[in-house]
Every structure is written in C-alpha cells, then in structure tokens.
Amino acid sequence: NAGVTQTPKFRILKIGQSMTLQCTQDMNHNYMYWYRQDPGMGLKLIYYSVGAGITDKGEVPNGYNVSRSTTEDFPLRLELAAPSQTSVYFCASSYSSHREAGELFFGEGSRLTVL
C-alpha cells in the first residue's frame, strides 16, 4: 500500500501565484487533515475533513481552501501566495476520529517556498 501520497515534494512560488498541493490516500480513511510545520512551532492544523463532501477549518485556515469530492483525495489550494505561507505541509489521514484516539498516517510532506 502507498499510504498517504503528497505531490509535489518541493515547490517555489512567487508572491501572488496560486497552486494546489495534492493528497491521496488508499486506506479508505474517512478522516483527512492538512497541517503546516514551521520551525520550532510544531504542527498547526489548516483544514480537516470527516468524509467526502465535508470539510472544516482548523487553527490556521486563512489563505487556503480545500475540497473533498472523493474519499481518497483532499487537495489544498493556496490562493495569492504570501511569504508567510513558506512552510512544510503535511497531509494525514485516519480511520477513526481523535475521540477514539485514532492513529494518524502522514505523507512525506511538501516543502513550499514563497519568494
């Protein structure tokens, strides 16, 4: 099994450009998440989804959008990229909710630099 697959792994954007980070999981998980990881700051939740067609904001959603048209895919859209969005982005999925202490499975990350 591939698990959680993210693309691209690296990307450099100019200020004001837009792009989509792709995330696909093949474990039939209902729950999917996007986190960003900044140095010394741990991971912050951007958006999450509890199933196809359902998404909700996390801690730091400004400047991002998501969609969940299928169980497998959870793309993250950056509109009008800003230097503050320079970060490493992780997609994750889980079978059960946090209430059930479900294990998160993470992709390898996407390093985005905005210049």
Added chain:
Amino acid sequence: GDSVTQMEGPVTLSEEAFLTINCTYTATGYPSLFWYVQYPGEGLQLLLKATKADDKGSNKGFEATYRKETTSFHLEKGSVQVSDSAVYFCALTGGSNDYKLSFGAGTTVTVRA
C-alpha cells in the same frame, strides 16, 4: 484551549545513553496522549499512545506513562541507538476538540556513535 509543552532541544546523546523527553499538557476533559516521531526526510509516524490515566504506552523500547496528577507524558528509552535520531512530538486530543490533534513544538534528538 488544549496545549502541549515539551522540552526544548536539541538533545545530543551517545549510543546506549538514557533518553528522557519531558511533556506536560493542559486540557479539559480526558484527553488521549501520543508520541509521534519524524525521521529525517519523512512524515510523522505514531510511536506510542495512552488513552487514560496510568496507562503506559510502549513501542521500540520507548515508554511513556499517562500521569494525570502531574499532567505529564514523558518519553523514555533506556539505551538509545543512532537510528533513534529523529524529531519527537508529544500530542494530545479528545480534550475540548475531537478533531484537533494539538502538537508540541518537537524535540530534535541526535544520537552519536
């Protein structure tokens, strides 16, 4: 809101040394506690977890005990190896928000041969 505080790194050890990474939490209700590990160039993966007070999670020689009285979940390993070099994250969930996993800042551990 819920939060996790873990000891700052980086931590550098020699092989076979004892490792402790402190983690304390603030949460309402009865959270579950986790340690995730991130090896170089990889995503995070679950190392161990505990879902109620006095539970001990263990995996790969690592252990952590859920201490409600001290709101702590310290990670320990008795004899580290070079392959344990990684970033370790303490995390909690199930306090005030079921869908949020609150992470600590991470502790970078380097083990020298």
